[in-house]
Amino acid sequence: MTSKIVKNSVIILIGNIIFRIGGYIYHYLMAILLGASNYGILTLTLPFQGIFQILSAGGLPPAIAKYISEYNTLNKEDYARQTVFTSLKIMIILGILFGFIMVFFVAPWLAYTIYNKPIALLPLQAIGLITPFSVIVGGFRGAFQGVYKMEYILYTRAVEQIIMILSATALVLIGLSTFGAVLGSVLGFLFSALSAIYIFKRYMGKYLPEPSENFKFSLKDELKLAKKLISFSIPVSITALAEMGIYSICTMIIGVFLTSTVAGYFGAANPIARLPLIMSGSIATTILPAASEAFATKNKLLLQKYVDDAYKYGMFFIIPMCVGIAVFSKEILGLLYFKNPAYINGYMALSILVVGMTFYSIYTISSSITQGIGNPKISMYILIIGSILTFILGWLLIPIYGIEGAALATTISSFLMMIPMFLIQFRLTKTNPPYKFLLKVTIASLIMVIPSFILPNNPIRLIIGLIICPIIYIILIILLKTLSHRDIEKFKELSKKLGPLKKYCHTLLNTIDKYCEE
Numbered sequence: 110m111t112s113k114i115v116k117n118s119v120i121i122l123i124g125n126i127i128f129r130i131g132g133y134i135y136h137y138l139m140a141i142l143l144g145a146s147n148y149g150i151l152t153l154t155l156p157f158q159g160i161f162q163i164l165s166a167g168g169l170p171p172a173i174a175k176y177i178s179e180y181n182t183l184n185k186e187d188y189a190r191q192t193v194f195t196s197l198k199i200m201i202i203l204g205i206l207f208g209f210i211m212v213f214f215v216a217p218w219l220a221y222t223i224y225n226k227p228i229a230l231l232p233l234q235a236i237g238l239i240t241p242f243s244v245i246v247g248g249f250r251g252a253f254q255g256v257y258k259m260e261y262i263l264y265t266r267a268v269e270q271i272i273m274i275l276s277a278t279a280l281v282l283i284g285l286s287t288f289g290a291v292l293g294s295v296l297g298f299l300f301s302a303l304s305a306i307y308i309f310k311r312y313m314g315k316y317l318p319e320p321s322e323n324f325k326f327s328l329k330d331e332l333k334l335a336k337k338l339i340s341f342s343i344p345v346s347i348t349a350l351a352e353m354g355i356y357s358i359c360t361m362i363i364g365v366f367l368t369s370t371v372a373g374y375f376g377a378a379n380p381i382a383r384l385p386l387i388m389s390g391s392i393a394t395t396i397l398p399a400a401s402e403a404f405a406t407k408n409k410l411l412l413q414k415y416v417d418d419a420y421k422y423g424m425f426f427i428i429p430m431c432v433g434i435a436v437f438s439k440e441i442l443g444l445l446y447f448k449n450p451a452y453i454n455g456y457m458a459l460s461i462l463v464v465g466m467t468f469y470s471i472y473t474i475s476s477s478i479t480q481g482i483g484n485p486k487i488s489m490y491i492l493i494i495g496s497i498l499t500f501i502l503g504w505l506l507i508p509i510y511g512i513e514g515a516a517l518a519t520t521i522s523s524f525l526m527m528i529p530m531f532l533i534q535f536r537l538t539k540t541n542p543p544y545k546f547l548l549k550v551t552i553a554s555l556i557m558v559i560p561s562f563i564l565p566n567n568p569i570r571l572i573i574g575l576i577i578c579p580i581i582y583i584i585l586i587i588l589l590k591t592l593s594h595r596d597i598e599k600f601k602e603l604s605k606k607l608g609p610l611k612k613y614c615h616t617l618l619n620t621i622d623k624y625c626e627e
Contacts, residue, residue, distance in 0.1 A: 124266055149375075153372050165240040168341075199338070238295045249305035354496030381441060382465075431554075468524045475534040
């Protein structure tokens, strides 16, 4: 069982990284091709894509995975297969319903009344076309997860990303502008749905075989199963919507108070600020089953090691990454968007927002550990409170400080979510927080960027910073005796996956090891 968890965790990590990178490529291309104003319209549109996908799916994909796994364990394969089709019926109805509502009611209301930007109408209406396809993809992905075929999820994500990027780029180039950018997502989900159907029909027969001849499933039975699925999915939906709120509420408020061009600046900064979440999200995915196993066996020593590892191997990279992005935000935006220098106007928002992502990364790891030991509702409540707080702060700060106010609202909310989640997690697991380690890494990260303030304010500053800041950071890590010999051994294990760089990493780690504490 442990090897199965490890194997599938790795596949999930690969999928998450690919999905995130694909998203960055999409956003980058759209920002360059559309220009700040039209990209701002796309930025205001995309949050509703996520919201309506969550509403349409109804939180059912995790429920599908749970009950398929459960029924297969109990040798009730007929019920496992029926779970997929009952869920799909619910989801398709919801997808069509919410798609209709988006096209004919929500999109006109947002474009003409809330945003007062008629140009946003068609892109917002295009979101309604996504929901029927996205729920089909979500349903089958839940089925793949339920039988531990995570690679099938990876295949459908790859199809979605490739088609979305290629079609959106082509449609924008032929003149469809923001509408074409969203239409690319529609085509991405359409082909992803087709690939999911093909994989299910072609390869899932041995995991979810055709029902036996004596299998009887009445309407009453189906309604009972539907009730069970929906009951499980409601908290999942609420949690997903709350998390979506943390990411998107300030973007929506920007659309109310500011121009689409300014929204475009924020949209360019936002994906860069969220780069650290690739690492924290990956760690959160792997720590959940590990923490669950250690907690269930009451192995406190093992649980302490898992908790320490999660924070150490995450924050060792995330904190200096966030500090570096915050300090070099102007140069980073200038380099990435050299074809449209106007996006540099989002540099201060990027600096503030990436600090918030440090807090949110710690929250993510703490939340995953808490879920792993059987307390999922705690993170749900904190997310709901965080979403409400983000809305209040955003509504107050954005009219005064613009996109910097949006970044500040998100950062404050992330900090206020992190504190209780961090403390609750350690109280529940009865483990010791790595305060000393976190303090040393923070000190090293802050000191490493001090020389950058005397460098010239141009792209050369970024190049020099990329060379000298890591060197200073490593020297400070050594001087502060931040790592133990065990930490070095763990880093050596990780470095084995770096191919040609493995030799250099081992040499560096051996040097650091000489100065480590026992």
